[in-house]
Amino acid sequence: MRPDRPEAPFGRRETEVTDSHRDGGYRVFTLRDELGPEPIPGQFYMLANAPDWPATTGRPYLPRAISFARSDSGDSGITLDFIIHEVGPGTTALAGLAEGDRCWLAGPFGRPFSIPDQVKAGSHGAILVGGGIGIAPIAAFRRRLVEAGVPSRTLLGFRDVEHSGGIDDFFGCEQVGLAFEDGSRGHHGHVTDLLATMLAGDDTGGAVVYSCGPPGLLEKVRQMCAEGGVSCELALESPMACGFGACFGCAVPKPDGSYLRLCVDGAVVRGDEISSAAPGEIQ
Amino acid sequence: MRPDRPEAPFGRRETEVTDSHRDGGYRVFTLRDELGPEPIPGQFYMLANAPDWPATTGRPYLPRAISFARSDSGDSGITLDFIIHEVGPGTTALAGLAEGDRCWLAGPFGRPFSIPDQVKAGSHGAILVGGGIGIAPIAAFRRRLVEAGVPSRTLLGFRDVEHSGGIDDFFGCEQVGLAFEDGSRGHHGHVTDLLATMLAGDDTGGAVVYSCGPPGLLEKVRQMCAEGGVSCELALESPMACGFGACFGCAVPKPDGSYLRLCVDGAVVRGDEISSAAPGEIQ
Amino acid sequence: MSRLRTSLCGIELESPVLNGSGTYDALVARDVFGDPFIRQFPFAAFVSKTITLAPRVGNPPNRLWETPSGMINSIGLPNPGLDTFLERDLPRLSELPVPLVVSVMADSGEDFARLVSEVADSGRASAIELNVSCPNVHSGLIVGEQPTETEALMGILRPLTKIPLIVKLTPNVAAPEEVARAAEAGGADGISMINTLKAWAADPESGRSWLGAGTGGLSGPAVRPVALAQVRQVSSAVAIPVIGMGGITDGESAFEFIAAGATAVAVGTENFRDPAAGGRISAELERILESRELDSVEQARRSTLT
Amino acid sequence: MSRLRTSLCGIELESPVLNGSGTYDALVARDVFGDPFIRQFPFAAFVSKTITLAPRVGNPPNRLWETPSGMINSIGLPNPGLDTFLERDLPRLSELPVPLVVSVMADSGEDFARLVSEVADSGRASAIELNVSCPNVHSGLIVGEQPTETEALMGILRPLTKIPLIVKLTPNVAAPEEVARAAEAGGADGISMINTLKAWAADPESGRSWLGAGTGGLSGPAVRPVALAQVRQVSSAVAIPVIGMGGITDGESAFEFIAAGATAVAVGTENFRDPAAGGRISAELERILESRELDSVEQARRSTLT
Numbered sequence A, B: 001m002r003p004d005r006p007e008a009p010f011g012r013r014e015t016e017v018t019d020s021h022r023d024g025g026y027r028v029f030t031l032r033d034e035l036g037p038e039p040i041p042g043q044f045y046m047l048a049n050a051p052d053w054p055a056t057t058g059r060p061y062l063p064r065a066i067s068f069a070r071s072d073s074g075d076s077g078i079t080l081d082f083i084i085h086e087v088g089p090g091t092t093a094l095a096g097l098a099e100g101d102r103c104w105l106a107g108p109f110g111r112p113f114s115i116p117d118q119v120k121a122g123s124h125g126a127i128l129v130g131g132g133i134g135i136a137p138i139a140a141f142r143r144r145l146v147e148a149g150v151p152s153r154t155l156l157g158f159r160d161v162e163h164s165g166g167i168d169d170f171f172g173c174e175q176v177g178l179a180f181e182d183g184s185r186g187h188h189g190h191v192t193d194l195l196a197t198m199l200a201g202d203d204t205g206g207a208v209v210y211s212c213g214p215p216g217l218l219e220k221v222r223q224m225c226a227e228g229g230v231s232c233e234l235a236l237e238s239p240m241a242c243g244f245g246a247c248f249g250c251a252v253p254k255p256d257g258s259y260l261r262l263c264v265d266g267a268v269v270r271g272d273e274i275s276s277a278a279p280g281e282i283q
Numbered sequence C, D: 001m002s003r004l005r006t007s008l009c010g011i012e013l014e015s016p017v018l019n020g021s022g023t024y025d026a027l028v029a030r031d032v033f034g035d036p037f038i039r040q041f042p043f044a045a046f047v048s049k050t051i052t053l054a055p056r057v058g059n060p061p062n063r064l065w066e067t068p069s070g071m072i073n074s075i076g077l078p079n080p081g082l083d084t085f086l087e088r089d090l091p092r093l094s095e096l097p098v099p100l101v102v103s104v105m106a107d108s109g110e111d112f113a114r115l116v117s118e119v120a121d122s123g124r125a126s127a128i129e130l131n132v133s134c135p136n137v138h139s140g141l142i143v144g145e146q147p148t149e150t151e152a153l154m155g156i157l158r159p160l161t162k163i164p165l166i167v168k169l170t171p172n173v174a175a176p177e178e179v180a181r182a183a184e185a186g187g188a189d190g191i192s193m194i195n196t197l198k199a200w201a202a203d204p205e206s207g208r209s210w211l212g213a214g215t216g217g218l219s220g221p222a223v224r225p226v227a228l229a230q231v232r233q234v235s236s237a238v239a240i241p242v243i244g245m246g247g248i249t250d251g252e253s254a255f256e257f258i259a260a261g262a263t264a265v266a267v268g269t270e271n272f273r274d275p276a277a278g279g280r281i282s283a284e285l286e287r288i289l290e291s292r293e294l295d296s297v298e299q300a301r302r303s304t305l306t
C-alpha cells in the first residue's frame, strides 16, 4: 500500500534562504516555501540556485534532487531544512547559498516512506538506518514517527568526522546508535554491524527497517532484511534530470529485468521491488 | 609610426578587486595587477570574473575586452580602473564584482593611442572626443597627455543621464565640453556639434583628434576629420574572442577590401586605415 | 493569446509551442501536479513519447550525463508497446486539453505501417510523428540518414491515412535538407527537428563509457546553434512546415527558431529544469512579437526570410 | 614531463597537447607576450592556420557569436596564400621550439598537390594536415563528407611526400569512421578531429543571420560530447592515430579524449580564454596520469579500451 502524497505546485518557484550553516562535514540550509504543501518524509525537491544556476563551464545545468531533512509549517509557509554533502558543482553551488539568497525549487516529488503498519499490517515499530548524507530523509521520517507515536530506533553510520554532520541538530534529542568507520565516535565499524546486532535481538519481530545511504549500505541492508525475513523500505539515489517522471533517466532495475522510474516509483522503494540497490557495483 | 607597446605577461592571471562603485549610469571598479606592465592608454584587457565565469546559461563564456580608464603604478603593482556599461551577461557579471572578489585578466593588449607628434610630426595639440562608455580610454589618454605636457581639449557626449557616468571622477579636475542628447547637461545635442565648432575655430591647425565611442560617432568624427584635413585616431570596438591575435574574429574592413585584426592592429586605428568605423550601419 | 495562434499541418493551435517527444509524461505529470497542470497545460499540442510495436524496457543505467549547457541521454525508448498504449494510455492522452501527436518508430516498413494505421484508426491522434532515427532491419541503414529510405518509407505510410504525417529528422547527417526533401516528395505534411546529436561521455573513474548503452544523444542549449543551422537549411528547402527544436529555453530562443524558418517550436530538455517551461515560453514569445509589432508567428517567420 | 612523451605519426613530442589549426597565431603571440611565450611554449607541436594557394582576406564581419558554453566562428580562412606563407611566415614558424604541422586546403586535387609538395619540399614541416572541409571545385562535393573523394585525394597526395599526412575530418557527417577508413586506405598517417559543427545564429535585432558569411562553425565545451563520440567511433575503426579535439578546457577533458581513443589532443577555443591553456592542460594531464599510476598517455589510452 502506498502512502498518499501531496500534489506539487505546477512548475518551479522561487524561495528564500533563511539560514545556512556548516554542520560537521555538511552544510545545512533552510528555505521558506510559501506555496508548497507540507511534504512527506522520503520525498525530495529539485533545487537550483537560480533559473539558470550561477554555472561554471555550463554545469550545473540541471536542477539537483535533494531530500528534505525537516519541515515545519507556519504562518508564512513551509520551512524546509536540507543537508548538503558537497560532491560536485551542483551541491557546491547549493552549499554556497547564504541567508537572503534565492533558491528555485520544484516539488515535493516522489514516493515517501510508509509508516510500519502500511508496509506490514500490524507492525509495531521502526528501525531507521542512515549512512552519510542519507541521514537527511531519515531525520524527517524519525520526527514523523515520533509525532505518530510509532516507536523507532535510529542507527547512523559515517566514514569519518569530515564525512558526517547533522547528528546533534537533527537527532540530538534522542538516543541514536552511532558507527564511525574510523572509530572516531560510537561503534568502530559499519552501521550494518549495529543493525545485525539489533536484528539478532529478540525484540525486533515485526519491526520495519528504513534506510537511506550509499548504494553499498542499502544493498547490505536489503540483503540482511531479505535473509531475516524483515520488511524494509530504502530511499535510493540515481541521476535525475527532472524529478517528475518526464525524462525516464532515473531507471533502477527491477527483479523482472525492467526498470522503475525512481523519481515517481521511488525514491523510497520496498527492498523486494528492486533487483539491487547497488547495481553499478555488480555490473 | 606606431608607439611601442609593453609586452603582456604570457597567459591570464588572477587579480584582486580593490574597489567598485556606481558612477552615474556606469559601474567603476579597480583591480590590483601585481604582475603586469604599465599599460598605455588605448590598450585594453580581456577580463573574466573567474576562469570559467559564474555563468548563466553557459554565457558569458569568453572573456570580455575592456579598456582601462586609469592606471597607477605603486609598490604592490599596477592599479587599474575600469568603467563598465552593463549591456549583457558579461558586463553585468563584471559590474557585479565587489571589493575583495577576484578577477581574471590577460593583457594589456592592443595598439595604444599615439601622442600627436607621432601621428603628425610637429602637431601641437590634441582634441579628445568621447561618447558614452567610450570615455574610458579617453580618460586614460588625457591623463597621459597632461603628464607629457601636451595641450589637449576634451569633449564628451552622452545620450542621457542614465547613459553617462565617470565625468567628475575621471575628468573633474579639468574643463571639458559636455553634450547630452536630451539636454540634461551641457550642450543639448551631439558631441560632434562641439567638435564641429572647435574644428571651425582657427586655433586647431595641426591638432590631432582622438575619439572613442559608438560606431556612429566614430564614423562621423572620421568623416569630419577627413573633410577638414585633420589627422585622427579612433579607438574602435568589435566582438573579440581572444584579444591577442589568435582567433581572427575582430575583423574591421580596410579601404583595400581586406580586414585588419582589431585586437593587434587596433583597437586604436588612424582614420584612414579603415573603410568605415560603422560598417554594420552601412551594410 | 491570439497573436500566437498557429496553424500547423492544418491543425489549429493556441500557440506554436509543443513539447519534444519523450521529454514529458503528461499522465504522470497529471498525478504529480494535479489539476493545475491540466488548467495551465504547457503546450499547444502534446507529442507522446515514441511508441514501438513491442514493449521496450529501455536501456540499462546510466541513462543521463550532464554536459556543459546540455545533457546526454540514452533512455532507449522505454514504452508499453502499441497494444497497451492504445488500450491504456491513448484514451487518457486524448483527454488532454490540446491536440495529440503520437510519435512512432519501427525497424521495418511493415511495423511502421501497423503503428500508423492503428494509431490513425483510433481516431484519437491529430497527427503522427515518424521517428526515423533507427536502422531498418532489412537494409541495416538508418532510415532518417538516407533520402531514399525515407522516401520509400513514406511511400508505404502515406496511403494509409489522411491525418498529417510529420517526419522527425536526425541531425547526424551531412545534408538534412536532402532527407527533408525526400520526406516531402513522399507526402510528409511536416518536418520536426532536431533529434539529439550522437554523443559520448567517459565514466570519470574508469574512463570507460558512462552510459549503459555506450553512446547517447546530446540535447539542451549546447546544441541550439546546430539546430538553428539545420532548421534554416531545411525550411528553405521544403514547402511543408518545420517544427524547430534543440535547446529552446525561453521566448528569445524560440523566436530564433522562427527567424530560422520554423512554423512551430518544441521544448525538450528545458522541461526538466522548469516543468512549466512551455507556458512560460509561449508568454515570453508573445511579448517578443508584441514588442516587434508582429501580428503572428507566421508574420515573424516571413519578416526574417531574405 | 616524461610521462607525457608521445609519439605521433613518428614525431616525438614532449606531451600529447597540440593546438587546433586556426586557433593560435604564434608569430603575433611572440610579439604580444615576448620571450616568455617561447620559453613556456604552450603546445608540443604547433599547427599552423590553414593555408590556401591564393591569399584570402576571410569573411566579412560579424565573424563571432558566443553561444551557451561555446562560440560560432565564420572566420573564412584568412591567410596570405602559399607563396607569402613560404617566404615570410614559414621560416619564422620553423624557429618555434616545437615541431611544425602545416595545415593546407584547396578546392581541387591539383591545388592540394601544389600545396603539399611545396610545403614538404621546404623541409620545414614535420607533418601536413589536410583540411578537407571544403567543396571540390570539380565535383561540387565536400571532400571530407565523401569517403570516395577523400580516398581519391589521398591517391594524389600520398605519392608526393614521405612526411606524415594527417586528415582533418569534418564532424558534419553521419559516419565519420567511413571517411577515416578511406583516408587510412589512401595512406593517411593520422586523423585529426573534430572540426567545427555547422551552426547559425540570428541577429538579435533583425532576426536575420548574425554572421557575415551566413553560417559558421560551433566550437568549445558545448561540442565536446559530440567530439568524444566521433573520436571513439573513428579510433576504433582505424589503426592510425587520432588527434582528438573539440571543447578541451582542462586536463580532465583532455583525458576524456584519450579514454575515447585519441593518441594526442588539440586545444582550440580554450586558447582564447587562456592564452597559456596548452601548458596548463599538459600539466593537469600529467597529474591525472600520475594519480592513476599510468606511465604514459598510450597506457592510458589502452587501459580504457574494451
Ligand SMILES: Cc1cc2nc3c(=O)[nH]c(=O)nc-3n(C[C@H](O)[C@H](O)[C@H](O)COP(=O)(O)OP(=O)(O)OC[C@H]3O[C@@H](n4cnc5c(N)ncnc54)[C@H](O)[C@@H]3O)c2cc1C
Binding pocket: A044, A060, A064, A065, A066, A067, A068, A082, A083, A084, A085, A086, A087, A088, A089, A090, A091, A092, A133, A136, A137, A236, A237, A238, A239, A240, A267, C064, C065, C066, C067, C204
Ligand atoms: C532522491 C534524491 C535525494 C537526494 N538527497 C540529497 C540530500 O539530501 N543531500 C545531498 O547532499 N545530496 C542528495 N542527493 C544527491 C544529490 O542529488 C547529488 O549529490 C547531486 O545531484 C550531485 O550533483 P553535483 O553537481 O554536486 O555533483 P556531480 O558532478 O553531478 O557528481 C556527482 C556524481 O555524479 C556523477 N557525475 C559526475 N559528473 C557528472 C556529469 N557530468 N553528469 C552526470 N553525472 C555526473 C559522478 O558519479 C559523481 O560522483 C539526493 C539524490 C536523490 C536522487
Ligand SMILES: Cc1cc2nc3c(=O)[nH]c(=O)nc-3n(C[C@H](O)[C@H](O)[C@H](O)COP(=O)(O)OP(=O)(O)OC[C@H]3O[C@@H](n4cnc5c(N)ncnc54)[C@H](O)[C@@H]3O)c2cc1C
Binding pocket: B044, B060, B064, B065, B066, B067, B068, B082, B083, B084, B085, B086, B087, B088, B089, B090, B091, B092, B133, B136, B137, B236, B237, B238, B239, B240, B267, D064, D065, D066, D067, D204
Ligand atoms: C577594445 C575594446 C574595449 C572596450 N572597452 C570597454 C569599456 O571600457 N567598458 C565597457 O563597458 N565596455 C567596453 N567594451 C565593450 C565590451 O567588451 C562589450 O560591451 C562586452 O563584450 C559585451 O559583453 P556582454 O556579455 O555584456 O554583452 P553581449 O550579450 O555580448 O552583448 C553585447 C552586444 O553584442 C552582441 N551580442 C549579443 N549576443 C551576443 C552573442 N551571443 N555573441 C556575440 N555577440 C552578441 C549584440 O550586438 C549586443 O548588443 C570594449 C570593447 C572592445 C573591443
Ligand SMILES: Cc1cc2nc3c(=O)[nH]c(=O)nc-3n(C[C@H](O)[C@H](O)[C@H](O)COP(=O)(O)O)c2cc1C
Binding pocket: A247, A248, C019, C020, C021, C022, C023, C049, C050, C073, C075, C077, C103, C131, C168, C193, C194, C195, C196, C218, C219, C220, C221, C223, C245, C246, C247, C248, C266, C267, C268, C269, C270
Ligand atoms: C530524455 C530525452 C528523451 C527523448 N526521447 C525521445 C523520443 O522518445 N522520441 C523522439 O523523437 N525524441 C526524443 N528525444 C529528443 C527530443 O524530442 C528533442 O528532439 C531533443 O531533445 C532536442 O530538443 P531539446 O534540446 O529542447 O531537448 C528525447 C530527448 C531527451 C532529452
Ligand SMILES: Cc1cc2nc3c(=O)[nH]c(=O)nc-3n(C[C@H](O)[C@H](O)[C@H](O)COP(=O)(O)O)c2cc1C
Binding pocket: B247, B248, D019, D020, D021, D022, D023, D049, D050, D073, D075, D077, D103, D131, D168, D193, D194, D195, D196, D218, D219, D220, D221, D223, D245, D246, D247, D248, D266, D267, D268, D269, D270
Ligand atoms: C576561430 C577559429 C578558427 C579556426 N580555424 C581553423 C582553420 O583555419 N583550420 C582548421 O582546420 N580548423 C580551424 N578551426 C577548428 C579548430 O581547429 C578545432 O577543430 C575546433 O575549433 C574544435 O576544437 P575546440 O572546441 O577546442 O575549439 C578553427 C576554430 C576556431 C574557433
Ligand code: FES
Binding pocket: A239, A240, A241, A242, A243, A244, A245, A246, A247, A248, A249, A250, A261, A262, A263, A264
Ligand atoms: S528524473 Fe526524470 S523521470 Fe525520473
Ligand code: FES
Binding pocket: B239, B240, B241, B242, B243, B244, B245, B246, B247, B248, B249, B250, B261, B262, B263, B264
Ligand atoms: S580578438 Fe581574436 S584575433 Fe582579435
